[in-house]
Amino acid sequence: MAISRRKIALIGGGNIGGTMAHLCALKKLGDVVLFDVIDGLPQGKALDLLQSAPVEGFDANIVGTTSYEDIVGADVCIVTAGIARKPGMSRDDLLGTNSKIMTSVSEGIKQYAPNAFIIVITNPLDAMVTLCQRVTGFPKEQVVGQSGILDSSRYRTFIAQELNRSVESVTAMVGGVPVDRLISSERLDEIEQRVRMAGGEIVSLLKTGSAFYAPASAAVRMAEAYLQDKKEVLPCAALLEGEYGVHGYYFCVPVLIGAGGVEKVIEIDLAPGEKSAFDESLSHVQDIVGAMDRVLAEA
Template identity: 30%
Template sequence: MIKGTTKVSIIGAGFVGSTTAYALMLEGLVSDLVIVDINREKAEAEAMDLSHGAAFVKATDVKAGDYEDTKNSDIVIITAGVGPKPGETRLDIVKKNYNIFKSIVPQVVKYSPNAILLVVSNPVDVLTYITYKLSGLPANRVIGSGTVLDTSRFKYSLSDKFSVDARNIHTYIIGEHGDSEMAAWSLTSIAGMGAKEFCLAQGGECDDEFKKATLDEVKNAAYEIINRKGYTNYAVALAVRRIVEAIIRDEKSILTVSSLFEGQYGIEDMYLGIPTVVGREGAEKLLNVPLNEEEISGLKKSSDVLKESIKDLEF
């Protein structure tokens, strides 16, 4: 993709969609950027505002359009939908967004049948699964933002507690992007040491209370932000930019995108966040990382929670 022109379309010009467009433009990742929204004037305003910064970034043709204008996109990012209101969980809004996606996905596939679809709208794992079912595309070309953002939040929390650069902490949040997500403590390492070993070296102890408090901080982060300003946008846009970068540059990066499980860890036919090799073909390989029994059990519970939320939907 990176060798020629690269076209990315964003469906949804809300806080997440517009901030994602801004992040992609700043990075100079795409040559053509199309923004589509049910509110055409909002999409046009965002495109105009971004375009007026043309003298400060690498050349990017930004425009608002309809689905026809997304034709032959390399990547289509779906951020449209209803977000959780204060007091709601991500799973509370499944049916509302399912109805929205039934109108979006067929149009996207009609004009860009060879695109990679990247779902960001919540509940992201469920909506990625729904997109997979509605699109008819192979699983590797339908991915969700998964727990990429949650993993960054986890690294930030640990970096703050340990006074260590977040980029030097290697760990993952896995499972649902939501209340049943888990910290993969068994895979966590800092300077070649496991979390427990590193804590002891620093004169502390990563006991169960510490682990629970840290995970709760990560899980509740979005709710805390939503309660204060009504939405989240900056960090999620950076997470999406990172995923797009891995695809466009064919990086083979390992990211916890939402990928389709096909028997891994005893889980079938559900999307969850798990370390996945991401490159030009999308989710190129879901990795069977060595999780402990508690983490595998948690993944299965995540899957059960998500399957319960969609049992009444018709595909």
């Protein structure tokens, strides 16, 4: 009898894609299809991962491919395809290149995996998840961007390091104690600034690449919440249609993820300082989406 497992399509076979494939297998979330346009790359990674199955004790089928036909029936598609911004590259150059890639990817998903829950990682995130939803035409519940989970994880990591505590003890509190009672406001400001610059810090250290372990873990966490109907509240980039007074933009807010995808946007009361930061971030989102629209119009 054939074994029926969920199917996870990873669009982009780079470091993030390969790491996600490994995590999905280890967590036994389902079979994995690793897609990339570079022939040999996804096939080689898939074969290597598959050969680790007897050691790690998972039975998932892992396939590498350059054909969108192999993602047929996917329950989840996680999109990492795109290029990173290189020295000397303008924002519009990055938008132009990644918009073309995202358009092609979205068309492939629309044709071969129309029922999939899509998680977008490609940068610039707010613009790319917007474009993906536009091209696929999927409902807002079905397309989401990986956003605040990564920042939250980085923040918890730095707080745990500062206090020499387990990361499992750190949320907004540390062992039940509000973090601002344990760390001075000045030091918290420094840690928050480090979180904002965390991606750049890793790039400066690697010199020829960018972060991939933590982004992969964050995206797989979202997929897991959907596949296992966890009804988990996670900070993600969701399409807002009136929530928080925002209409028609993807923005990072707390959302409930379960078998219905983005089942609910959680609205919370914002303090004046939080509202100011919210509005500033929203203006950046509006700016990048507007820039993408201009680039697409000129193409």
